[in-house]
Amino acid sequence: MNLLWRIVLNAAAAWLTVWVVPGLTYEGEWWRWVIFGAVIGLINAVIKPIAKLLTIPIRIMTLGLFTLVINVGLMTLAIWFASDSGVGLSSDSIWSALLGGLVLTVVGSILNLIAND
DSSP states (O other), rough: HHHHHHHHHHHHHHHHHHHSTTTTEEOOOOOHHHHHHHHHHHHHHHHHHHHHHHTTHHHHHHTTTTTHHHHHHHHHHHHHHHHHHHHSSSEHHHHHHHHHHHHHHHHHHHHHHHHOO
């Protein structure tokens, strides 16, 4: 049940991100949000630990702030993957994808904090 709940939270964060960030658009059915939420979960489960492990020296030097760069990069990767895979999410430019990655990171973190309380 925890996995399903995280997928739903990721999908809700993605929906809010597309609603807030100009340049991100979505065209498709509601169930594709769930697929995108699963893609975000998969990226966070597989790629994020590897990226955090490889960047330990940089994260120590920046007192952990580089973790935000990792999160934005991974969420931008998820947005790029969704736009190329036919999920229905598209980005007008790399800047809207980067801003979307930042907003998705912040909104997803807030929703996860609220859900865990």
